[in-house]
Amino acid sequence: DAGVTQSPTHLIKTRGQQVTLRCSPKSGHDTVSWYQQALGQGPQFIFQYYEEEERQRGNFPDRFSGHQFPNYSSELNVNALLLGDSALYLCASSQGQAGSPLHFGNGTRLTVT
């Protein structure tokens, strides 16, 4: 039973570029949440996707967008990258009910130079 998988594991981009991160949820899960974790801090909620719609969003600018596909996998897109976007990006999957336990992938470490 595969857990949550994320790709790529590491990524280096230049300021102003665009990036796409990918996530496949754990089997049996239909909900995907994305988190940003800066060095030395706790994960910060970006948004959650359920039934291919963004269901809730955290305090992140519109440069951060996402998508969920019919197979429940998801993408996170970040446009016009800033140095401050350098972080570990974590994907978590869960079942659809609020408060369902989260299961995390290993993350994508993004470095913006």
Place this chain on the structure above:
Amino acid sequence: GIQVEQSPPDLILQEGANSTLRCNFSDSVNNLQWFHQNPWGQLINLFYIPSGTKQNGRLSATTVATERYSLLYISSSQTTDSGVYFCAAPGGFKTIFGAGTRLFVKA
């Protein structure tokens, strides 16, 4: 929204020692999770514990929902227990993380 606070922020233990990590949350919750983040960044589920007590090997957790806190106990600590421990609680459909407790276990 819900606030999650963890203490202590940092903890250094000698191998074999016991410790208690605390998580306070500002509102009633129907879910409380504890995670361990290892030095490679992997977030590992430890407990899903909205109330009561659970044990898994040397780790146990207790959540007292009516008093809005949860405790994580680590007994006979090992160097592999080092890392950051997070508690997290739901606020609507999002889950809010505390700032974490950074644990270092010395051999």
